[in-house]
Amino acid sequence: MLRWWLTLLLVNAALIATALPRLGVAAMPWLALEGLILVGALSLWPSRRLTRRSLAYGSAALIVLALACALGDAITQEIQGRPLNLYLDPSQVPILLELLRDNLSLPVSIALVIATLLALLVIGLGLGHLLASLPRHGAPRRCAWGTLVFGVGLALLGLWRDTTTFGTPGITLLTDQATRAYETRASLRDFDARLAARESPLDAPDGQPLPGLAETDVILAFVESYGMAALEREPFAEPVNARLDAMAKAFAQAGLSVASSRIASPTLGGQSRLAHASVLSGLWVSSPLRYTRLLESPRATLIDDFERTGQTSVAMMPAIYRDWPAGRRLGYDEIHDDARLDYRGPRLGWVTIPDQFVWHRLRQVRREHRDPLFAELALISSHAPWVPVLEPLPWDELDNGEAFARWEGEGSNFLELWGDNAGMRQRYGPALAYSLAVAGEYAERYVDDETLLILLGDHQAAPGMLGVTPNKEVPIHVISGDPALISPLLEHGFQRGMQPGHDTPARSMAELRGLLHTLYGGSDT
Structure with a gap:
């Protein structure tokens, strides 16, 4: 029973952390609905070990991806005053690493990067292990049904939008990134068309x-x-x-x-x-x-x-x-x-x-x-x-x-x-x-x-x-x-x-x- 509640608490904390640096977040939610649904669903999942483990580690990987995006978002906002854009910003990683090297020295930069990657890896493996080993019988099963129904119900009814207590920070972050990438690609097509245009004398080569x-x-x-x-x-x-x-x-x-x-x-x-x-x-x-x-x-x-x-x-x-x-x-x-x-x-x-x-x-x-x-x-x-x-x-x-x-x-x-x-x-x-x-x-x-x-x-x-x-x-x-x-x-x-x-x-x-x-x-x- 303790492991079940510990898993729920850690998954919820990791997802809430993705909301901390984001622009437009008026208040940090206390409960991440996607975390309730995830823990509840995996607790009730049939006992096919391979499928359950795959879902558990896959979910943990998505949570780590959301955390990495949140970290990148915080850095981008601090430096450039805009949200992270996964369509554009990965190409800037070498420049960021070079800035770290020039400002913090090569050994300190390497240590910082390794520590960050190790932290994300440990979080991913730890969450994956906890999700894969969720107990499926006894009191946790009743808790799982309760959290699953509660989470799905609030999500479907949309009641969570009227309060700052609940939210979907991880899903919102990843959805925003996907939307931003789509809009950026469309904007880039418009820019390419403008480059090819010959609408004014200034467009002459x-x-x-x-x-x-x-x-x-x-x-x-x-x-x-x-x-x-x-x-x-x-x-x-x-x-x-x-x-x-x-x-x-x-x-x-x-x-x-x-x-x-x-x-x-x-x-x-x-x-x-x-x-x-x-x-x-x-x-x-x-x-x-x-x-x-x-x-x-x-x-x-x-x-x-x-x-x-x-x-x-x-x-x-x-x-x-x-x-x-x-x-x-x-x-x-x-x-x-x-x-x-x-x-x-x-x-x-x-x-x-x-x-x-x-x-x-x-x-x-x-x-x-x-x-x-x-x-x-x-x-x-x-x-x-x-x-x-x-x-x-x-x-x-x-x-x-x-x-x-x-x-x-x-x-x-x-x-x-x-x-x-x-x-x-x-x-x-x-x-x-x-x-x-x-x-x-x-x-x-x-x-x-x-x-x-x-x-x-x-x-x-x-x-x-x-x-x-x-x-x-x-x-x-x-x-x-x-x-x-x-x-x-x-x-x-x-x-x-x-x-x-x-x-x-x-x-x-x-x-x-x-x-x-x-x-x-x-x-x-």
Whole structure:
């Protein structure tokens, strides 16, 4: 009798645990109806040993699958603010393992992964054994009938939906995953159709020129983790808004015009490449599968558009330290990755190459070309865990980066840093303020009437650090020494100055390419 009740209790606990991290769960149920039905049914199952054992271990495997999905769901929500998607996310496991290795060291990462797998295996085998050996006679039989009738009755009548006491957390989780996978597949088919479409000039495989930006340097600079929450929530808002106000004053003194707005990123907390691809392609690249489909297609991007306009395309990618096939497919004329940036200073944790040095190298690259540039920058000084928080250095001291030696050794204790959520919240604002400061100093020095600088965030920071799950909006600032390049933006929802307005809806990043063509290409796309 004790074993029967112990089995029911453990099965119920395992199923209830699948509801803990899920979005939309108002309250954790006390009883999982599928657990009552499962234990009751197996207790009354005929004594065909092989069939009963198969059902028991098969049921335990489904429970473990639900627990694994719940764990993945919790991690995905913490990092990206969305539910797990089994159609998309398994392909991201190698990236997750690499992040664990880089942040926790290889031995700790291996131990953590092995411990997690062993825990799931032990739970599965333990539940399978208990379910397979349920007693079938005496008092447990009467309990089995009672739980089976009770569970099936509530499930059929739907009465459990009116209370938080009962629920079907395991079945609900697996059903949601199946539904999400089906919807994702359908969405991917629509995306494939959009890739193949030829509905507008932007769908042409060879790109469309932007004559309004001919003979103009166009810089598209993504600031890591720069989201609207940094301007709106404490303790980040004070240092970030103070920096934006200082930049606005400095730009006015330097004779620069600036317009700002909000733009919606396809991602949250990570996967910056989706934001880059959405801006470049003019499509909503919201998943790694869509990103792969884009790379496999002949669709043109802003890179092609600007090359047809006469610019040399340059990618400044300090975080790329391996072979980058996507860069070759996108067709940059030059890729300045970790090695080619030739940074000789210290590696500062996640900030392998400080933003100011990347801007410094961009200026040097500009001097090497007679033609105007289209430069895309992926800046990383504001990458979590936001250590060390740097300060701008005199530009004439940057040279090969050795001047950053004063911060050498900081930011290397990843295990301690990632475990300090309160510390990350305190550092996030100042780290962003640094990234904005050096971008602003570059603009003051080098942006003129033949330059258009588009400075924008790639995504919000991870929801687990921000607190309440944020939306996906990021600031975008467009800066130039030529007021005529900025004035069209003011007629399309942008506000003068460095503060993004809230009077108009945020565009999606997928709309930015079309907007540039509308304003500078003579196109109505």
